[in-house]
Amino acid sequence: MAVSASQSHTVPSILGAAFDIFVGIMKSLTQIGEANAKVRRIQDLSSLSDAELDARGIKRENIIRHVMADVL
Incomplete structure (x- = not known):
């Protein structure tokens, strides 16, 4: 007799x-918030x-480089 499991x-x-x-959505929202x-x-820096x-x-001329230093 064969038993199917x-x-x-x-x-x-x-x-x-x-x-x-859910994890993917949360990661995307986090990235959007950080951006x-x-x-x-x-x-803010440009207005100074x-x-x-x-x-x-x-x-x-280095504002963007300064702000994005952790990404570049």
Whole structure:
């Protein structure tokens, strides 16, 4: 007599897929938030005068490089 041992992985598979989707969405939202923070920082620094930037040790042409240093 043959015994068939069929296991159903439907519930764990669905939960795993849902978790993976959730993690992907959270990573994307985190990246968007970080990008928005960098854009705001660039805008804030760009609005400063050259003297104010000089006091911070930043040249106007290096604002983006300064803000994006952790990425580049």
